[in-house]
Amino acid sequence: xxxxxxxxxxxxxxxxxxxxxxxxxxxxxxxxxxxxxxxxxxxxxxxxxxxxxxxxxxxxxxxxxxxxxxxxxxxxxxxxxxxxxxxxxxxxxxxxxxxxxxxxxxxxxxxxxxxxxxxxxxxxxxxxxxxxxxxxxxxxxxxxxxxxxxxxxxxxxxxxxxxxxxxxxxxxxxxxxxxxxxxxxxxxxxxxxxxxxxxxxxxxxxxxxxxxxxxxxxxxxxxxxxxxxxxxxxxxxxxxxxxxxx
Ligand code: URA
Numbered sequence: 595x596x597x598x599x600x601x602x603x604x605x606x607x608x609x610x611x612x613x614x615x616x617x618x619x620x621x622x623x624x625x626x627x628x629x630x631x632x633x634x635x636x637x638x639x640x641x642x643x644x645x646x647x648x649x650x651x652x653x654x655x656x657x658x659x660x661x662x663x664x665x666x667x668x669x670x671x672x673x674x675x676x677x678x679x680x681x682x683x684x685x686x687x688x689x690x691x692x693x694x695x696x697x698x699x700x701x702x703x704x705x706x707x708x709x710x711x712x713x714x715x716x717x718x719x720x721x722x723x724x725x726x727x728x729x730x731x732x733x734x735x736x737x738x739x740x741x742x743x744x745x746x747x748x749x750x751x752x753x754x755x756x757x758x759x760x761x762x763x764x765x766x767x768x769x770x771x772x773x774x775x776x777x778x779x780x781x782x783x784x785x786x787x788x789x790x791x792x793x794x795x796x797x798x799x800x801x802x803x804x805x806x807x808x809x810x811x812x813x814x815x816x817x818x819x820x821x822x823x824x825x826x827x828x829x830x831x832x833x834x835x836x837x838x839x840x
Contacts, residue, residue, distance in 0.1 A: 601627065602635040605645065608652050610689045624648050657712040659827045660688055661813055661820045664707040664802075670698040680707060685819055696720060697728075697781045705730075705802030706810040708827075719805065719831065720781050722759055726831060727777040729804040730786050735796040737772050738765050742793045746776070750789045756782070758789060771798060806831045 602616045605625070617635045619625055625632055626646045627639055639645060645652045662680060664670070669677045672694050680695050692711040697720045699707055710716055718724050746763040762777040774795075776786050787797045803810050808830045814820055 597641055598638040601637050601639050604639055610691055659822045660709040661822060662707045662709055663814050663818050664699055664704055666702045666704050669701050670695045699802060703800045706805055722780045725779050726806045727779045728802060730776045731801050731803050732774050732776060732786060732797045733771050733799040734774055734790060738774055745793060750792050752788055
């Protein structure tokens with residue numbers, strides 16, 4: 595890569611420092627480019643130059659893709675005056691200012707969440723047109739019927755007349771509080787809870803277990819965060835998508 599970029603802008607884009615903080619570090623001689631101490635914040639660098647802060651190399655990454663096992667009790671927002679957000683939980687080594695959650699899980703919903711700084715990617719994941727089904731496991735208050743399954747397949751209609759796209763519903767356990775699996779390709783506010791409520795079911799607990807073929811267990815495997823590279827996450831989410839879900 596040989597594209598030119600301003601040094602202060604480049605460093606600020608790769609971490610949590612603001613451009614003025616970066617300029618202070620440059621003034622105090624803490625930044626080197628290809629081993630030479632630099633004094634000018636507006637100097638141009640190429641993406642294959644080696645830039646170090648206090649001797650620590652900054653590895654250039656235009657985009658990052660983090661998978662998170664979201665716990666309940668935190669909100670899906672970049673910042674919030676009262677509540678802890680998913681962004682607050684990101685470990686130091688992944689922190690940078692431009693990250694945001696892809697789509698939204700409710701405060702009390704757990705499960706698989708992607709965090710990125712890639713807007714085009716986020717749009718592709720969340721757009722109903724992509725047909726990328728998200729899988730949820732819900733603990734509900736009573737068993738479902740064949741009619742419920744059919745109503746999900748036909749498209750649930752909310753009280754305000756909004757019609758949901760085709761969704762999949764199946765029961766996974768048959769005790770007092772059965773577990774059902776729900777697959778939806780949209781992300782309307784409280785969608786799964788509202789769809790089940792239309793069929794007279796109350797959701798007691800909700801967890802997102804997969805986004806397309808990206809599953810919580812296979813990738814995170816009990817870890818709270820995992821970083822995936824562009825090719826891996828795009829491959830799992832979008833390759834063969836239409837063969838699988840259409
Ligand atoms: N549907 C819901 O009702 N809540 C979520 O958090 C996600 C999908």
